Amino acid sequence: MTSFSRGQRVIGAATHYVENQPPWRVDIDEFALNAPLAAAVDAFGAGWATDHLHEVGALVGSAGFQRDAELANVHTPTLHIHDRWGFRLDEVEYDASYHRVISDALAHGAHTSAWSDPRPGAHVARAATFMLFAQVEPGHACPVSMTHAAVASIQDSPWVADAWLPRLSSREYEPRLLPNEEKASALVGMAMTEKQGGSDVRAGTTVGESMGGHAYQLTGHKWFCSAPMSDGFLVLAQTRSGATEEGLSCLFVPRLLPHGMRNVFRLQRLKDKLGNRSNASAEVEFDGTVGFVLGEPGRGVRTIIEMVQRTRLDCVLGTAAGMRQSVAEAVWHARGRSAFGMKLVDQPAMTAVLADLALESEAAMLTGLRLAQLFEAEASDRDIALRRLATPVSKYWVCKRGPHHAYEALECLGGNGYNESFPLARRYREQPVMAIWEGSGNVIALDVLRALTRDPDSAAAFADELSTTAGASTILDAHTERTLALLGSLAGADRAETQAQARRLTESLAIALQASLMLRHAPSADAEAFIAARLGDDRAAQYGVLPMGTDAAAIVARH
The missing domain is CATH 1.20.140.10 (Butyryl-CoA Dehydrogenase, subunit A, domain 3)
Structure with missing residues (x-):
């Protein structure tokens, strides 16, 4: 068999000779090619992050990363509700390409670097990093963003923050549901929206019954649960303690309880979305699910x-x-x-x-x-x-x-x-x-x-x-x-x-x-x-x- 180099004319195959097409846009530094972004990063006080951003720019501009971005959207997440013997799994399987993308994003601090290293310009540097990754593969940015944002709601509740903030700051990525004692990193998702309420979160009917201390048992259904394989979730529920109605509260719901016990987190189905295909969104049911209130009960908003x-x-x-x-x-x-x-x-x-x-x-x-x-x-x-x-x-x-x-x-x-x-x-x-x-x-x-x-x-x-x-x-x-x-x-x-x-x-x-x-x-x-x-x-x-x-x-x- 005879091989031919790219662009070489072949007798009998002239109709397949490709010309007047741009070359592949790969193996480039996306930060270096974006002069307005580079100038703005410096102007807004994060010039110290330039070397890091060039590293990220070269990564996301590489052929391998772009290929992973494509594969993660072609091979979309799959829901496994039960295992082969009928035990509840409630797990979402992602393509390996998605795990590589999100692992790279975490390794370069696209999630919580501004919190873990709060120097001047840290939030600008983190924003530029986030944008470079989201420019090529946007779906993974959902859990990355929520993990970054969740710190603001968790940090003033030490009964959750002390154990979880160090894990949210980790730049490791471990996709498996491992016991908390064995897993040094974590991602955070959200489950706020209900069928009857939509943006009107106060119309939610999920109920949280006090178990004493900061713990509650949740019963209800959420119409949108973002990034359902995250390690913990921010959830809104109408809480009560005995006969006292406390009102709408924000709770932190871990996927796993101490010693590896699975919290009740029943995934009903994955949403068939127009876009954002690499990232899963699900419906989830709580039935005696354990959550821990963040902030004051009744002050969820x-x-x-x-x-x-x-x-x-x-x-x-x-x-x-x-x-x-x-x-x-x-x-x-x-x-x-x-x-x-x-x-x-x-x-x-x-x-x-x-x-x-x-x-x-x-x-x-x-x-x-x-x-x-x-x-x-x-x-x-x-x-x-x-x-x-x-x-x-x-x-x-x-x-x-x-x-x-x-x-x-x-x-x-x-x-x-x-x-x-x-x-x-x-x-x-x-x-x-x-x-x-x-x-x-x-x-x-x-x-x-x-x-x-x-x-x-x-x-x-x-x-x-x-x-x-x-x-x-x-x-x-x-x-x-x-x-x-x-x-x-x-x-x-x-x-x-x-x-x-x-x-x-x-x-x-x-x-x-x-x-x-x-x-x-x-x-x-x-x-x-x-x-x-x-x-x-x-x-x-x-x-x-x-x-x-x-x-x-x-x-x-x-x-």
């Missing part, structure tokens, strides 16, 4: 609020990571393919689309890293007030922009983009989950109103943040003035009118924040193009409609 803030931050980071993948793949394709006598990247209409997608991606990334900076250990009172409002504002807008952004990038690849052999088809199915997880659009917009009502300092902190670029753009100044006027007018409106305008207010705040961040951290020409395209008089509804005179080629080259 208060206990989880900081956790929710952090998972919402990761929704922004995850969407920004997806936008970066979309831009990177679209630009790579356009640089390697010609049409009508020119490279696609040099075709003015295509250049404008790529540039606009790149501006959107950079604005999302800057928003995510600025939010991460607000969660640093040394955060000021102003930072805390700002993040209370800026987090839901950003989660609403950035995550809403994700699906359309992915579609437009997919279209840049033409038919290949619509093909599951290329990563943008998977990304297109992935992006909507970020807009739904931890509160869909209306829930988040209403939370913006709650932040303004319950934390009056948040509005002042947000206005102060925008004032840092006052005078730099007449278009942004006018938009900011309108936005703050809308905010003021809603303060005196009735409840129905205020809620009806919640989306308008949230969108206006989000674009103002993004525009301000672009002015501070992007080249001035890029920032001006972003602002004009989104706030100018001739703004358009679609990507690729930039102001006349924009140097789109320079924007694309920077990305």
Whole structure:
């Protein structure tokens, strides 16, 4: 048998000779190729992490990691309710590729490095690490994010924290359900949502009966349980102690009890999801399941609020990571393919689309890293007030922009983009989950109103943040003035009118924040193009409609 090198013409097989296709986008350093991210990491105080991020960038850009990302989504999780003899298992089997991906993410601190090493810039460095991994394989980011966020809810309850926080900080990965005494690491999932309640967690009917001390026995059913093979879960339940109704409480439910005894954790079925295929989501039934209250009984929402803030931050980071993948793949394709006598990247209409997608991606990334900076250990009172409002504002807008952004990038690849052999088809199915997880659009917009009502300092902190670029753009100044006027007018409106305008207010705040961040951290020409395209008089509804005179080629080259 005769072998031929790639690209060699073969007599009789001319119809299969491949040309005018870009090379495989593998064995690259994703951090090095992302100049805006590298600059932002330094600007937000995590320049010390550059070497680490190059290491991560080379890992996730390798052919092996990208292959694992594909396999983990092709060979999706399988539920095993019973073993061959009929004993309950309630276990989810993942492909080996998924275990390799999540093992790499934990080894590089994508989960809890900001908690375990709280130096200045730690949350920014962790956010950049998280984004690099989520850029290539997003499904594993769910348990990674929840483990990071759960620390905020666990740390003030020593009866859980003392035993579990060291395990959450571990960079080892052990997927097996081993006795706690034999397992040095742990991941955390969540089981909050019920059929009848959805986002209205107070409508949950799961009951927790006090067993004395901090322990409760749970009875109920959760409609969504995220990452069901985690070692522990945050669960909401209506607790009571004897005849006393305590109200909605947050509990920590371990999969295994002391000495390896399995807690009652009956998995009913796995969700057949649109995207996020590598990660399992399940329905779970509790029947005498043991859980340990976190914080005060009856104050469950208060206990989880900081956790929710952090998972919402990761929704922004995850969407920004997806936008970066979309831009990177679209630009790579356009640089390697010609049409009508020119490279696609040099075709003015295509250049404008790529540039606009790149501006959107950079604005999302800057928003995510600025939010991460607000969660640093040394955060000021102003930072805390700002993040209370800026987090839901950003989660609403950035995550809403994700699906359309992915579609437009997919279209840049033409038919290949619509093909599951290329990563943008998977990304297109992935992006909507970020807009739904931890509160869909209306829930988040209403939370913006709650932040303004319950934390009056948040509005002042947000206005102060925008004032840092006052005078730099007449278009942004006018938009900011309108936005703050809308905010003021809603303060005196009735409840129905205020809620009806919640989306308008949230969108206006989000674009103002993004525009301000672009002015501070992007080249001035890029920032001006972003602002004009989104706030100018001739703004358009679609990507690729930039102001006349924009140097789109320079924007694309920077990305």
